[in-house]
Amino acid sequence: MTVPDRLLDALTTALGSAGVLTAAASPDDVAGHVVDWRGAHRGSTPAVLRPGSTADVATAVRLCHEAGVALVPQGGNTGLCGGCVPDGSGSQLVLWLGRMRAVRDVDPVGGSATVEAGVTLRGLQDAAAGVGRLFPLSLGSEGTATVGGVLATNAGGTGVLRYGMMRDLTLGLEVVLPDGQVWDGLRALRKDNTGYDLKQLFVGAEGTLGVITAATVRLLPATPARATAWVAVHDVAAAVALLAVAQEHAAGDLTTFEVVSREAVGLVLDHAPGARDPFSAAHPWYVLVELAGSVTETLGTRLEEVLVAADERGLVADAVVAGGPAQRTALWLLREGVSEVQGHAxxxxxxxxxxxxxxxxxxxxxxxxxxxxxxxxxxxxxxxxxxxxxxxxxxxxxxxxxxxxxxxxxxxxxxxxxxxxxxxxxxxxxxHGLGSAKRDLADVYGDPVERELMRTVKRALDPRGLMNPGKVV
Amino acid sequence: MTVPDRLLDALTTALGSAGVLTAAASPDDVAGHVVDWRGAHRGSTPAVLRPGSTADVATAVRLCHEAGVALVPQGGNTGLCGGCVPDGSGSQLVLWLGRMRAVRDVDPVGGSATVEAGVTLRGLQDAAAGVGRLFPLSLGSEGTATVGGVLATNAGGTGVLRYGMMRDLTLGLEVVLPDGQVWDGLRALRKDNTGYDLKQLFVGAEGTLGVITAATVRLLPATPARATAWVAVHDVAAAVALLAVAQEHAAGDLTTFEVVSREAVGLVLDHAPGARDPFSAAHPWYVLVELAGSVTETLGTRLEEVLVAADERGLVADAVVAGGPAQRTALWLLREGVSEVQGHAxxxxxxxxxxxxxxxxxxxxxxxxxxxxxxxxxxxxxxxxxxxxxxxxxxxxxxxxxxxxxxxxxxxxxxxxxxxxxxxxxxxxxxHGLGSAKRDLADVYGDPVERELMRTVKRALDPRGLMNPGKVV
The missing domain is CATH 3.30.70.2740 (Alpha-Beta Plaits)
Structure with missing residues (x-):
């Protein structure tokens, strides 16, 4: 099917001319919305909807629902599984949330912030830092990825060990349901046992059950102090044993525990500007360990305890502790540089x-x-x-x-x-989620009862199948 | 309607005579299953089903589903909202999970345990402690409350501040669905973004969407060391400000932050054996602060820092730090004794x-x-x-x-x-959840869109309405 012109006219009337970009009138602008940033997933669409408010989203979803036209919600378009790219049929409209950028509320005492879906992850981190708090989710694309996308994919990153996934940091959601109704589930509560925890359905659903328009998230105490070590280990078993030691000695402060293979570090050393090996010899595996807290000296002592205890157990082939922010950045480059340099291979x-x-x-x-x-x-x-x-x-x-x-x-x-x-x-x-890339794999490797249960939920909430069809289920 | 005799016969054949207690044959035993422990909610049932395995539960649910007979799952029966008590019609069967007590697996390295629904919360804590790990959820009824019940109600307790609710500690579930199918969602994974997080639907659903038969939960590093203070404050605002100070100075170690009014403490002092006031004067409010970790001295220093900083800001009317385990127990009595002595008022x-x-x-x-x-x-x-x-x-x-x-x-x-x-x-x-006690209140105070969304989920997963009817939605 094609998208009826009268629907596009009604959407333009409702959202204003800034709210609808058609492929006919703005082909270059629309082109950026039908392919993911890696160029791995490409589709087409007759128009990109650009709502500026929750009411706009509700209107757009309702009009599309009435017309039987499918929507593909999209944020920063940094996903890795094609979850926010339309299919090639030309029958799906892209719903871009990037204009909804309001930070509605920041509460340092209660430890929460309410932001709209189009705020970038870095924007949220900055809003928290502005009141002396921490929003701890962190990942490579945080300058572009949006809160809506990070919620839709239940993103992780390098702080999950201590702070959990995006799901764990979410207190409440505002969602436009598939028929255009708005569910105002924005709450700043640590506990709420008044029935099913519906927000959990929408986090990680990749837009297949509704459109997240805003969220209330947890803010945590700021951790300005860091203690960082780069540890060479003989194998992955040693890395896992080192994790246990680190948890024993620094449980509450342990924030990062990342592993990198020599093959990956070698690529960074060869291709990332400024990268250098802190050790004279090569080792099969490396671990980046970081503690975060409020007092540098305390963290340094704890990290030292971890390394001494690990060395006593024969787990450490070599190790270096960052002496300051510049050295810390250099160590992080060995881990974070990997995804950027892999193209060289x-x-x-x-x-x-x-x-x-x-x-x-x-x-x-x-x-x-x-x-x-x-x-x-x-x-x-x-x-x-x-x-x-x-x-x-x-x-x-x-x-x-x-x-x-x-x-x-x-x-x-x-x-x-x-x-x-x-x-x-x-x-x-x-x-990374399933998107379109891994949907069929999930049917192959997933439990059939579980996959059918997901489809039951999908059919119940989106009986016409108009929310990001072809993704997840 | 009444429960057909032929269904009870079929259940007895399937579960064995130990698996079905009828009110006709064992009225006294059955009587204990139709009233909650406080005596606040009372119903009736023709029989209590006592499955010994997941296969038993699946059979029982399937037979009841085919016969159109409703089931009320029950664990330790310590709930506070009547969620596991049948109604007065005599048409609902109780499904008691207390015979399913296997600890299926404990993994100290990976930090997980898999236990059946009838294991008590204390049994789970003990299984974790047996391998040098911590299962941190703790509440007054933990000797009786079962894992199944704690999951069904998404229980909280005194460690939520640091460790989260039961939901946050759950990695995977095994659930018998309303038609008798078994969903094996037992996984020991920290991350899994393969579609909707279905376990979140069943945690906190109070048995209205299916029967949880087993769970894989997180185990954490043991925290044998404690530092505990009892702090008198002028008002609740001072308590909230003290919380911010404690989070700033001891974020990673802060485990407990409980408030008690003078009226409540007074009751404990008057009626709990051994209770005594550590202060010479009465104060309007008290806070119990506890840090937990691996090294007593470190925690003591941190707690001291918290109290000094709070005192500098004028938040502390009086304070005492526990000098050892006996003093710690005495301070906890002032908080934990409240629910037991309230009957004296x-x-x-x-x-x-x-x-x-x-x-x-x-x-x-x-x-x-x-x-x-x-x-x-x-x-x-x-x-x-x-x-x-x-x-x-x-x-x-x-x-x-x-x-x-x-x-x-x-x-x-x-x-x-x-x-x-x-x-x-x-x-x-x-x-505490909604159960039957607060279901109608949730309709009064809850958001109508949200309540209807819950009913949509309920109808999708339990179209015949046989799972714990009259509760939650």
């Missing part, structure tokens, strides 16, 4: 997987074997959040091989990883 | 309310005025979890008044509290 095949933490060493060993069997020499540019059991198990072609070799074996390589993940009780999407 | 009218933390002083001031207007001299036996914005705002009759006066004015007194709570953006049930 050619196209990449990404896997965002998780297993129970104790199973991480088994996962790495088993997938090393399985991947090597599928494509000898395939490079594992592996890094991730060991404290959460989450690895970004990304692959690049063997050194010197043509790009096509990775594409040709992509399905078999991914299957080698997902099969092991499933065998170990893990998940094929730890923090 | 006559019948009580309980309110479990929450507002944004910053609004707590306004709530107490406004309800003081409103309650006094309804019933002069009514006693506020108030205590609660200030760190969560949650007060147990319980009322007793004026000194010397007949018991009936409280009952006669109950609706007006409760309305005085709930009206203010609602005006301040709060909730009429912070941690």
């Amino acid at each position: 050619g196209p990449s095949l990404k896997h965002d997987v998780t297993v129970p933490i104790a199973a991480l060493p088994a996962l790495v060993a088993a997938t090393d074997r399985a991947l090597e069997a599928v494509l000898p020499g395939v490079r594992r540019i592996t890094y991730g959040h060991v404290g959460d059991g989450n690895l970004h198990h990304n692959l690049s072609k063997p050194v010197g091989a043509p790009d096509a070799v990775l594409r040709d074996r992509a399905d078999a390589l991914s299957a080698a990883i997902y099969d092991e993940v499933t065998r170990l009780g893990g998940s094929i999407s730890a923090e | 006559g019948p009580s009218l309980k309110h479990d309310v929450t507002v944004p933390i910053a609004a707590l002083p306004a709530l107490v001031a406004a309800t003081d005025r409103a309650l006094e207007a309804v019933l002069p001299g009514v006693r506020r036996i108030t205590y609660g979890h200030v760190g969560d914005g949650n007060l147990h705002h319980n009322l007793s009759k004026p000194v010397g008044a007949p018991d009936a006066v409280l009952r006669d004015r109950a609706d007006a007194l409760s309305a005085a509290i709930y009206d203010e709570v609602t005006r301040l953006g709060g909730s009429i049930s912070a941690e």
Whole structure:
């Protein structure tokens, strides 16, 4: 089907001319909304709706509902699974929330903030910092990713170990339901047991059950002090054992526990400007450990205790502690630089997987074997959040091989990883969601009862199937 | 309707004679399952089903589903809102999970445990302690309350400030759905973004969407060391300000922050064996502050810092720090003794309310005025979890008044509290749930769009309305 002109006219009347960009009148502007930032997912749309308020969103959703036209909510468009890109049919409208940028309320005493969906994650962090508080969710794309998108995908990042996922930081939501009704669930309450926790349905639903227009989130005490170490370890088992030591000695302050493979660090050292290896020798794996709190000296002492205890257990091959902010930034570059430099190794095949933490060493060993069997020499540019059991198990072609070799074996390589993940009780999407890219995989690897239960929920809340069809379920 | 004999016969055949207790054959045993522990909610049932396994539960639910007979899941029966008591019709069967007591798995490295629904909360705590880990949820009835019940009501308690509610500690669930299918959602993953987070629907649903038969929960690093203070403050505003100071100086270690009114402490001092006032003078409000971690000295230093900083800001009327375990127990008695001694002030009218933390002083001031207007001299036996914005705002009759006066004015007194709570953006049930007791109140004070959305979910998952009917929605 095509989108009727009279619907676009009604939307333009309701939202104003700034509220509707048509592909016919503004092809270049619309083009940026039908492809994700990596260029991996591309679709088409006759128009991008740009509501400026919750009332606008409600009107747009209601008009589309009446006309039977599907909507694809979109924020910063930094997702990795195609969740906010329309399909190629030209029958879906993009609903871009980027104009809804109001910070409605910041409460430092109660520890909450209410912001609209189009506020960037960095904008929210800044609003918290402005009143001496912390909004702890942090990820590479935070300058572009929006609160709405971060909620829709239940984003994670580097602070999950201490602070949880976006779900855990959410106190309340305002949602436009598929028929255009507004659910005002904005609450700044730590506890509320008055029935089903509906906000949990919309967080992580990738816009398939309704459109999140605003949220009340938790703010935490600021942690201006940091203590950061870069630790070389012999293997992933040592990294997991080091995690246990760190939790024992610094539980309340432990904020970051990230692992990076030598292959990944090597790429950063070769290609990221300013990157340098703090150690004289190469090691198979590295861990970035960071404590955060209010007093630098206390944290330094605790971090020292962690490293001494870990060394006594033979877990540390080498270690360096950041002596100040510049050294800290240099250590973080070795971890955060990975995603930017991976292009230097050619196209990449990404896997965002998780297993129970104790199973991480088994996962790495088993997938090393399985991947090597599928494509000898395939490079594992592996890094991730060991404290959460989450690895970004990304692959690049063997050194010197043509790009096509990775594409040709992509399905078999991914299957080698997902099969092991499933065998170990893990998940094929730890923090990136399903979008369109992994929806069918979820049917393959997921539990049939669970997938059907999700469809039951989808049918109940969106019986006409107009909210981001083709995603998640 | 009545429960058909042929259904009871089929259930007895399937579950064995130990699996079905009929009121006809075992009236005394059945009687204990149709009234809650306080005697506030009473119903009737022709039989109590006692499944010993998930397969038993699935069979029982399927047979009842086919026969169109309603089920009321029940655990330790310690709930406060009548959620696990059948109605008076005699047409509902009780499904008691107390025989499902297996600890299926405990993983100290990964930090998780999988237990069946009938394991008591203390049993789970003990299983964690047995491997040197902590399961942090703690509440007065933990020796009797079961994991299934704690999940069904999303219980809170005294550790929520640091560790969250039961929802936040749950990694995975096994649920028997209303038609008897088993959803195996038992996972020990910190992250899993493969679609809707279905477990969130069942946690807090009070058995209205299915029967939780087992759960995988988070275990945390043990915190053998404690530092505990009892602080007298002038008013609730000082308590809230003290919370901010404590979060600033001891964020990662702060575990408990509880407030108790003088009226409540006075009752404990008068009636709890061994209770004594550590201060020479009476004060209007008290705060119990506790830090937990691994090193006693570090915690002691931090607690001292909190008290010095609070004193400098004029927030402390008096304070005492526990010098050892015995003194700690004595201070906790002043807080935990309240619910046990309240009977000495006559019948009580309980309110479990929450507002944004910053609004707590306004709530107490406004309800003081409103309650006094309804019933002069009514006693506020108030205590609660200030760190969560949650007060147990319980009322007793004026000194010397007949018991009936409280009952006669109950609706007006409760309305005085709930009206203010609602005006301040709060909730009429912070941690006790709705059950049958507060279901209609939720329709009065709740948002109509939200209540209808809950009913939509209920109809989708339980179209025949056989799972704990009359509760929550």
